[in-house]
Structures are given as C-alpha cells and as structure tokens.
Amino acid sequence: MTHASTPTPPASSLETAVGRPGAGALLVEQMGEAGGKREKRRDVRPLGRLLPYLMQHRMDALIAVFWLLMATGASLGLTATARGAIDHGFQNGGADINRWFLFLGANALLLGAASAIRYFYVTKTGERMIADMRTGLFGRILTLDPSFYASMRTGEVLSRLTTDIALVETLLTTSVSFALRNFLTLLGGLAMLFVVSPKLTGLVLLIAPVLLGPIFLFGREVRKLTVKSQDRFANAVGFAGESVDAIETVQAFGRVRSAVARFGEAVEAAFAVSLTRMKARALMTALVIVVMFGGVTLVLWLGAQDVVRGTMSPGTLLQFVLLSVFVAAAVGAIGESWGDVQKASGAMARIDELMRAEAGIAAPAKPVALPSPPRGExxxxxxxxxxxxxxxxxxxxxxxxxxxxxxxxxxxxxxxxxxxxxxxxxxxxxxxxxxxxxxxxxxxxxxxxxxxxxxxxxxxxxxxxxxxxxxxxxxxxxxxxxxxxxxxxxxxxxxxxxxxxxxxxxxxxxxxxxxxxxxxxxxxxxxxxxxxxxxxxxxxxxxxxxxxxxxxxxxxxxxxxxxxxxxxxxxxxxxxxxxxxxxxxxxxxxxxxxxxxxxxxxxxxxxxxxxxxxxxxxx
The missing domain is CATH 3.40.50.300 (P-loop containing nucleotide triphosphate hydrolases)
Incomplete structure (x- = not known):
C-alpha cells in the first residue's frame, strides 16, 4: 500500500506564519497570483460548481422555472391585451371596453400570482443550495490538515465561508431570478417584436450590439477588480481576527494604535480597489441607459411616422413601444445582473479553492481496523x-x-x-x-x-x-x-x-x-x-x-x-x-x-x- 503523505507544520506554526512581518503581504501576493490564473478562465465557469447543489433540489428548481415562464408570459401578454384594448375597445361606441379591461385585470392577477410563486421557489431553492454549500464547505474546512492552515490564515478561510458565500447567495436568491426573467423577457419580446413590426425590430437589433459591447467589456473588468477587492478585504479580516484573538497581548504591548493603523491601511487598500470597480460599473450603467433610452426614442419616432401614414394602428404602436421598453429594460437589467454574476463567479472561484483542497492525512481506500478491545500500545x-x-x-x-x-x-x-x-x-x-x-x-x-x-x-x-x-x-x-x-x-x-x-x-x-x-x-x-x-x-x-x-x-x-x-x-x-x-x-x-x-x-x-x-x- 502506498502512503501518500503531505507533511504539515505544528498547530503553533499557524500563529508563527501569520505573525511574522510581511506574512499578510505574502499571502495577498499568493492569492493575487491565484486570482491572475483564474482570470484566464471563462468568466462564469466557476459557477458550474453550483450544478451538483442544484440537482439535489431539481424539483423545486423545475417548479421555479415553470412559474418563471408563466410570469414572463403574463408580463409580455400585457402588451397584447393593451393593444387589443386600444384597437378594439373603442369600437362600436366602446361596447367592448369593459371586456378588454377585464382581460387586462385578469392578466395582471396572473402576473402577480406567478411572480409571487416564482419568487418563493427561486428563493427557497437558492437558500437551500446555500445552506448545503455552507455545511459542505465547513465540513471540508474541518478535514484539512494543519499544513493548509499554515499557508492560509483563519480569517481568510472565514472570509470565504461568510463574505464570499454571501455574494453567491445574492446571486442565487435574487440576481439569478432577476437575470433569468429579463433574459426570457428579452427573447420573448424580440420574438413578438418581429411579429408586430419586422422593420422596426431590425432597428432595435442594430442597437443591441452597442448595448452588449460595454456590458461585456466592463463586466470583465468588474470581475477582475471584484476578485482583487475580495482578496484585499480578506487580508484585512485575517489581520483583524488575529488582533482580536490576541487582544490582551495587543493592549499589553501598547500596539492598539499600530494595529488600528495597519488594519486601516488594509481596509483603504480594499476600498481603493472597490472604488475603481464602482467607477467602472457606474460608467457601464451610464452607457447602457443613454443608448437604451436613445434607441427607444428613435424607434418611437419612426413608429409614430408609420401611424401618421396609416401603415400601423395606434394599438400596434403602443404594443411595439411597450415591447421595446420591456426589451430595452431587460437588456439594461441583464447588464446590471451581469455585475452580480461576475462578483459571484469570483467568489465561487475562491470557495472552490477550499472545496477542492484535499487533506494530506486521509483514510486509505480500505482502512485496516484497529484491534478490539484496544490494548493501548x-x-x-x-x-x-x-x-x-x-x-x-x-x-x-x-x-x-x-x-x-x-x-x-x-x-x-x-x-x-x-x-x-x-x-x-x-x-x-x-x-x-x-x-x-x-x-x-x-x-x-x-x-x-x-x-x-x-x-x-x-x-x-x-x-x-x-x-x-x-x-x-x-x-x-x-x-x-x-x-x-x-x-x-x-x-x-x-x-x-x-x-x-x-x-x-x-x-x-x-x-x-x-x-x-x-x-x-x-x-x-x-x-x-x-x-x-x-x-x-x-x-x-x-x-x-x-x-x-x-x-x-x-x-x-x-x-x-x-x-x-x-x-x-x-x-x-x-x-x-x-x-x-x-x-x-x-x-x-x-x-x-x-x-x-x-x-x-x-x-x-x-x-x-x-x-x-x-x-x-x-x-
């Protein structure tokens, strides 16, 4: 039998390693190198590690998808009923106006019910996945050798168990539902736009690349900055944990001010990276909004010209405008959600490092049982x-x-x-x-x-x-x-x-x-x-x-x-x-x-x- 062993330092060496001058900087440098390697991978590939957790609760996920489709259909259906109310509700002296507005009311009720059920099941599935992930990650943490903790501080591990999982939790319980709903709205809205007016839809599609370009360009940069910010903040948390754990020593040696100053430097470094990320995201948001509403205005003007010429009914224009707003809003919302996806992807990559860490000391495939009763030798x-x-x-x-x-x-x-x-x-x-x-x-x-x-x-x-x-x-x-x-x-x-x-x-x-x-x-x-x-x-x-x-x-x-x-x-x-x-x-x-x-x-x-x-x- 082969004994693959990874020798590890004593427990006390953890304090020695993290307590020596420059240890925090070294850890940040190492994590930065790891982050650099991760950037070479596809943006959202780490999120694939969520699939096993999703499969454990696939029934709730399928129910959530069903009601997500229902909510999206009801949302887009509002444009059709609004078109019918405008084009047909006023005919015959408004005899059918009540019926069409009843359709609108029923559509709204369906939308409300479907959205509520969708929210419940999406949130339930996400929270259940996060609970499983937390338990699994903590279980993995407790199986790792002291050698692992000699190279990674306790505060860094806790940062991944708390802050990084919180980012993934935001994605699963809020952002993913928001993003999927808007993605389906985008697809369904585009399909309906082609039916309503192929000419105007072509113009919308010309605007789309201008929208998506800055989203993906800035999204990539946001992800890099997010990973860097998380690493810097984890370094600050790690130092804070050490200082609080040894509070009596810190106070006895009169190092409160220097400890606060050192923590402040780490926090400021993390804030500086976050500030750059916020600027990039703010610029991305501004570009998307300007292009989106400028495009909607252009399409609305062209549609109004068709109504004046009699080639399009007012209800059709209203439907097209509503669909355009839905699609444009969906694109903008996807851009906003993409930032959360980027952050969650960076966080998941860090979590995945812990999940994939293997204990050097582990039971062999076929362990030999110790004799019973024990001899004590x-x-x-x-x-x-x-x-x-x-x-x-x-x-x-x-x-x-x-x-x-x-x-x-x-x-x-x-x-x-x-x-x-x-x-x-x-x-x-x-x-x-x-x-x-x-x-x-x-x-x-x-x-x-x-x-x-x-x-x-x-x-x-x-x-x-x-x-x-x-x-x-x-x-x-x-x-x-x-x-x-x-x-x-x-x-x-x-x-x-x-x-x-x-x-x-x-x-x-x-x-x-x-x-x-x-x-x-x-x-x-x-x-x-x-x-x-x-x-x-x-x-x-x-x-x-x-x-x-x-x-x-x-x-x-x-x-x-x-x-x-x-x-x-x-x-x-x-x-x-x-x-x-x-x-x-x-x-x-x-x-x-x-x-x-x-x-x-x-x-x-x-x-x-x-x-x-x-x-x-x-x-």
Whole structure:
C-alpha cells in the first residue's frame, strides 16, 4: 500500500506564519497570483460548481422555472391585451371596453400570482443550495490538515465561508431570478417584436450590439477588480481576527494604535480597489441607459411616422413601444445582473479553492481496523520527520519509542527537542517522511485517522475551550456523557468546586474560548474533558503547567488515578511531575538520548541529571 503523505507544520506554526512581518503581504501576493490564473478562465465557469447543489433540489428548481415562464408570459401578454384594448375597445361606441379591461385585470392577477410563486421557489431553492454549500464547505474546512492552515490564515478561510458565500447567495436568491426573467423577457419580446413590426425590430437589433459591447467589456473588468477587492478585504479580516484573538497581548504591548493603523491601511487598500470597480460599473450603467433610452426614442419616432401614414394602428404602436421598453429594460437589467454574476463567479472561484483542497492525512481506500478491545500500545520506529517548509530543520531524527499497554512514559528535554511532535505524529496530524508509527500494532497510515484518534485522550498545553457551558465543554470529550459522569470527572480533575461556584453551575456559559476562567481553571476543565473520553491512551502535554503548587498536587493525584488503567505519555518540563513514571525518555535535537527511571538517569550524570540538578536547585 502506498502512503501518500503531505507533511504539515505544528498547530503553533499557524500563529508563527501569520505573525511574522510581511506574512499578510505574502499571502495577498499568493492569492493575487491565484486570482491572475483564474482570470484566464471563462468568466462564469466557476459557477458550474453550483450544478451538483442544484440537482439535489431539481424539483423545486423545475417548479421555479415553470412559474418563471408563466410570469414572463403574463408580463409580455400585457402588451397584447393593451393593444387589443386600444384597437378594439373603442369600437362600436366602446361596447367592448369593459371586456378588454377585464382581460387586462385578469392578466395582471396572473402576473402577480406567478411572480409571487416564482419568487418563493427561486428563493427557497437558492437558500437551500446555500445552506448545503455552507455545511459542505465547513465540513471540508474541518478535514484539512494543519499544513493548509499554515499557508492560509483563519480569517481568510472565514472570509470565504461568510463574505464570499454571501455574494453567491445574492446571486442565487435574487440576481439569478432577476437575470433569468429579463433574459426570457428579452427573447420573448424580440420574438413578438418581429411579429408586430419586422422593420422596426431590425432597428432595435442594430442597437443591441452597442448595448452588449460595454456590458461585456466592463463586466470583465468588474470581475477582475471584484476578485482583487475580495482578496484585499480578506487580508484585512485575517489581520483583524488575529488582533482580536490576541487582544490582551495587543493592549499589553501598547500596539492598539499600530494595529488600528495597519488594519486601516488594509481596509483603504480594499476600498481603493472597490472604488475603481464602482467607477467602472457606474460608467457601464451610464452607457447602457443613454443608448437604451436613445434607441427607444428613435424607434418611437419612426413608429409614430408609420401611424401618421396609416401603415400601423395606434394599438400596434403602443404594443411595439411597450415591447421595446420591456426589451430595452431587460437588456439594461441583464447588464446590471451581469455585475452580480461576475462578483459571484469570483467568489465561487475562491470557495472552490477550499472545496477542492484535499487533506494530506486521509483514510486509505480500505482502512485496516484497529484491534478490539484496544490494548493501548504505541510504537515509533526510526522516525524521521520535518515540518513542511523546514526540510533542513528535522524535528525528529531516527526516533524510536515503544510504550507497552498500561505503561507510563515521560518525555523530557529542552524546548525544541521534538516532544510535542511525537504527540502530533501519534495523533496522525502528520505523517513522517520515513519510519513507522503504529497504534495497537497497526501502522497509522493504514488505518482511518478518526479511529486512530479515538484511542487517545489529549490534554494540550494551551487547553483550548469553547464558548458553551462547562457541561458542553466536558461533553466535547464524549457527547453521550451524562451530567453525573461529567460531575464525576470534574471532581477527579479538581474542577467541581469552581464549576459549582459559577452562577449557573455546569450550565454557565464560559465565553469565547473559556476566557472567563483562569488559566488553571481552563486546564482542569480540559483534563476533565480528557478523562470523560475514557480512551485507552492518555497524552498529557504540560497538563499541569498552568496550575499553582496546591492545585498541581491535587490534579496530579487525579492524574495518577487515571494513569493506573491507561497507557500514558507525559510531556513535562517540570521534572517533579514525572518522577513516578515507569520510564523517562530524554530527548534532545529530535533524538532519544537517554532512557530509564529517575534514579537511573540521575546516576548516569547525563543531560537528565543536569536538567534535574538545575531545576531542583532552583526549586
């Protein structure tokens, strides 16, 4: 079996990548290059990606098309009934005038009903397609690797999920109905014009190319400027998201003014592009209106000459004028709608980039099932791994490690030794360039990543929480956990006391990322979330780093109990937290340089002994 792997950087590298000077400019440049490639394609080709969503709701779409045809027919039918009322309603002393105006009234009622039903089904179909697209796009976003988010900022992704989809939504729920109605009006009106007066219709057709020329010319330019504007605005949104997310850091370093200034520059750059786009569209609109109404005036004058000569009846002239107005208005409206089509096409191209993005870490065609019941064994053999973009700085160099079921192994060493990388490879966020990573004897590349990750309960150093309640955050570890189970694990993690003290207890909203809690409280809640998962393998990455001495002692007791029935890997800089590990693996520069118990390693007098001597002396 071939293992196609795309190595990806650590989660923290996202902040590193977007935080470095010039990263935003680089991203805009890259997106600009991508936009330049897209411009070589046909204008509306990206909108073809909407077809699968349309086919899922084709019945509603067909109903919408039917009533669209009915509404267009009723609209054009008004010209025929108006002609009949003028030419025949006044005959015989106006004896038939009431009947003809009843026809006009019935036609208007049909037009109103057909337009209402058309609007409902067009809007319903469009909104349903957008809802499906949002769900599908968000689902795709959550499957992408950390490597993808190292090259695209979160704000950029959210811009496509919100702003760009909103542009497509406008097209599907409003503009497409408007454009189709006017397109059908244009076709139907032209056909009726040929029947009413072929001579005058020929003159109308001579005007049409003059109308369509600027529409397509300026429409192409509007699309280019729209894509460029969207990219610039996405850059501004991305920077704003970073600044708000790190608001305390921004304020603590006194960078509020500079952050506002930088955001303002990005907004002004986006506005400058938008201003150019607005000027182009305004000029296009002016040209269309001038030519359209000038043409209608000319046709009306020629028709009036025919009426004077008796070669055309007044009703026929009225019908022709009405049809001409309908057709001219339809052409102008199509030009206006074309701008929305251009914007939606640019937005869809950006959305399509996300929809087509493939996860480098994915389940094979025929995944190997992990053994059941789980044993809780992990192994790494001769693993070499470097994060993408840093091939010359390998994080692991020939690293090997085997952890037996129920064993507790501690990973210690200086920062940058590769300890957290071990966890990321076990969780299969990335695949190594060479070597083997296995869980319960199965190569993780042969298994479904979801099944592999279900074997682990992970407590990261950052302990990210969500904006729901304390109960919802604990249930994030296991959705079907009862409140009694949540209370039990909260008590184990020494979190029950502060949760019960919250205004609504377990139901209290914690705010975005749980920022209403202290660092130690968030850490304990994260530990409770891991414990409720009841996974066979426990990964603790500096799990007690945010706790004071008293809470660390209490949580360590809870962790000691949890580790008794699980395979556990512990990363800790504070060596006092790993003294009771079955084995301690000392890492340096991506390699395992020492291994043994605390006493054995101190006796060896190597790196561990030096770290222990420095730390215990300071304590």
């Amino acid at each position: 992990v192994s790494m053999s001769a693993v070499n791994f470097a994060y993408p973009g840093r091939p010359d700085l390998p994080a692991l160099k020939g690293f090997s490690l085997t952890v037996r079921p129920g064993e507790t192994v501690a990973l210690v060493g200086p920062s940058g030794a590769g300890k957290s990388t071990v966890f990321r490879l076990l969780l299969r966020f990335y695949d190594p360039q060479s070597g083997l990573v296995s869980v319960d004897g199965v190569d993780v590349r042969d298994a479904d990543p979801v099944e592999v990750r279900n074997r682990f309960a992970w407590v990261s150093q950052e302990a990210p929480l969500f904006s729901g309640s304390a109960l919802e955050n604990i249930r994030f570890g296991r959705e079907d956990a009862t409140e009694d189970e949540a209370r039990a694990v909260a008590e184990e993690a020494q979190a029950l006391q502060f949760i019960d003290a919250l205004p609504e207890g377990f139901a209290t909203p914690l705010g975005e990322r749980g920022k209403s809690l202290s660092g130690g409280q968030r850490q304990r809640l994260a530990i409770a979330r891991a414990l409720v998962r009841d996974a066979p393998i426990l990964l603790l990455d500096e799990a007690t780093s945010a706790l004071d001495a008293e809470n660390e002692r209490l949580v360590q007791v809870a962790l000691d109990q949890a580790m008794q029935s699980r395979t556990t890997l512990v990363i800790a800089h504070r060596l006092a937290t790993v003294l009771r590990a079955d084995r301690i693996v000392v890492m340096e520069d991506g390699r395992a340089v020492e291994e043994g118990t605390h006493a054995q390693l101190v006796a060896q007098g190597g790196l561990y002994a030096r770290l222990a001597r420095l730390q215990f002396r300071s304590e």
